[in-house]
Amino acid sequence: MDHGANGIAGANTCAGEPPAFLDEERGIAKGTIAVEGYFDRGNAAIISEPFSMTAPARAILGFVAAVIAVLTFHQAMWAVLHVAGLMPPPYPITPIPPYGVPQIVNLCFWGGLYGILFGLLAPSFKALLWLCGIGFGVLAALVGLLVVPAVKGAAFDTIAARLTVQTVLRSLAINGFWGLGLGLILPLLIRRPAIKAEAPYAQT
Numbered sequence: 001m002d003h004g005a006n007g008i009a010g011a012n013t014c015a016g017e018p019p020a021f022l023d024e025e026r027g028i029a030k031g032t033i034a035v036e037g038y039f040d041r042g043n044a045a046i047i048s049e050p051f052s053m054t055a056p057a058r059a060i061l062g063f064v065a066a067v068i069a070v071l072t073f074h075q076a077m078w079a080v081l082h083v084a085g086l087m088p089p090p091y092p093i094t095p096i097p098p099y100g101v102p103q104i105v106n107l108c109f110w111g112g113l114y115g116i117l118f119g120l121l122a123p124s125f126k127a128l129l130w131l132c133g134i135g136f137g138v139l140a141a142l143v144g145l146l147v148v149p150a151v152k153g154a155a156f157d158t159i160a161a162r163l164t165v166q167t168v169l170r171s172l173a174i175n176g177f178w179g180l181g182l183g184l185i186l187p188l189l190i191r192r193p194a195i196k197a198e199a200p201y202a203q204t
């Protein structure tokens with residue numbers, strides 16, 4: 001990931017003076033998400049990823065990032081579980097009713113819809129984006145296990161009967177790993193440059 005120091009936001013900032021939009025208590029620019037903080041060559045510096053793009057743009061990139069995460073992280077964990085004898089082969093092409101869409105395409109579509117929501121919510125996340133992605137993936141797994149069957153009309157006892165330990169752990173592993181991928185891929189797609197702000201600043 002490119003952490004260029006010549007970010008737009010800091011281009012006109014005088015040495016030793018914090019930009020006006022800087023949140024000095026947190027050390028990051030207001031309205032941004034800190035995706036990585038580190039010490040650069042001994043100087044305290046924090047890199048913040050700006051989320052100043054429009055909501056539709058974030059939604060589109062969220063969809064793209066989620067689809068990529070399905071084809072990589074999601075199916076990678078699926079493959080691991082297949083080797084362990086817990087899942088069928090990855091990249092399944094079993095037709096899904098009512099339109100007979102291959103299962104992998106169906107997974108990409110629904111994963112992309114979740115990605116749209118993730119992209120729209122991204123500016124409100126306080127934790128590292130990849131960590132939020134894991135939580136988002138776990139939430140998606142729980143929706144798939146509990147909410148979707150209920151919406152389709154399944155009775156409570158039927159849903160409960162399907163919730164074996166193996167089924168739950170398998171879903172959490174696959175979707176959690178997908179969420180990790182989503183949280184890692186989305187920042188790579190968001191246009192930069194990043195903001196580099198040195199700290200601490202001299203108080204005037």
